[in-house]
Amino acid sequence: MSVKIKVENLNAWYGRNHVLKDINIEIKANKITAIIGPSGCGKSTFIRCLNRLHEVVPGAQVKGHVWVDGQDLYALGVDPTEVRHRIGMVFQKPNPFPTMSIFENVAVGVRIHGLKPGVKLEEIVERSLRMAALWEEVSDRLYTSGVSLSGGQQQRLCIARALAVEPEVLLLDEPCASLDPISTLKIEDLLVELKKNYTIVIVTHNMQQAARVSDYTAFLLDGELVEYGPTPEIFTRPQDKRTEDYITGRFG
Numbered sequence: 001m002s003v004k005i006k007v008e009n010l011n012a013w014y015g016r017n018h019v020l021k022d023i024n025i026e027i028k029a030n031k032i033t034a035i036i037g038p039s040g041c042g043k044s045t046f047i048r049c050l051n052r053l054h055e056v057v058p059g060a061q062v063k064g065h066v067w068v069d070g071q072d073l074y075a076l077g078v079d080p081t082e083v084r085h086r087i088g089m090v091f092q093k094p095n096p097f098p099t100m101s102i103f104e105n106v107a108v109g110v111r112i113h114g115l116k117p118g119v120k121l122e123e124i125v126e127r128s129l130r131m132a133a134l135w136e137e138v139s140d141r142l143y144t145s146g147v148s149l150s151g152g153q154q155q156r157l158c159i160a161r162a163l164a165v166e167p168e169v170l171l172l173d174e175p176c177a178s179l180d181p182i183s184t185l186k187i188e189d190l191l192v193e194l195k196k197n198y199t200i201v202i203v204t205h206n207m208q209q210a211a212r213v214s215d216y217t218a219f220l221l222d223g224e225l226v227e228y229g230p231t232p233e234i235f236t237r238p239q240d241k242r243t244e245d246y247i248t249g250r251f252g
């Protein structure tokens, strides 16, 4: 099974607050990896280091390596914008651009990065909306506002927007936190479908969700990676007492 992202001795700080401590992990290609752990343990910071978004916070610092297909994203001369193009991100709260139509919300990144010759924008928008399992619901109202959609639809729109620029990896930071159970299941089904073509890393507070959708689970505690392995093993035979305590609800 091939490794898509190799993280080596990753450390991250906000000012003097050392929030990620020597993280080493190999994230497998075309699998869903769930990042779990109590509030404040560093889950969001970790995935934001995977596409160099952490460093946009004033005073934030990163040390270590993140290799994607053998390229170190933190090597000198690597363009962070290009990294974020390759490694897309979906946030906790659906955040379609409020003044843009559904069509424009999906097209915006492609317009910025430039359309490949011979490719039609309409085709990219339709393909992305289909991949995000939203096309059937919006194909007759593409030019209405993105924020006219329900929360679950807005989140799928944000996934379509992330997919439109053809990333290799999709990072999702608690994408279902503000959604109802039906919308949540739709997103989960979608992720399982998308892993055929993408490597997916999802931060979740929801243990059932991690168990339902992920192939691998990483448990973070106080900025350290306590345990990482195939999801069924983490949930049924955790090696570390702290993992067991967390997944059985003793803390967090």
Ligand SMILES: Nc1ncnc2c1ncn2[C@@H]1O[C@H](COP(=O)(O)OP(=O)(O)OP(=O)(O)O)[C@@H](O)[C@H]1O
Pocket (backbone or CB within 6 Å): 014, 017, 019, 037, 038, 039, 040, 041, 042, 043, 044, 045, 046, 057, 205
């Ligand atoms: N922008 C920021 N500026 C300063 N400190 C921050 C910032 N964002 C996060 N932190 C701190 O970094 C630590 C890790 O936060 P992070 O958001 O990565 O945790 P998390 O596990 O994702 O938490 P949650 O589950 O509550 O979202 C916390 O101590 C938090 O207070």
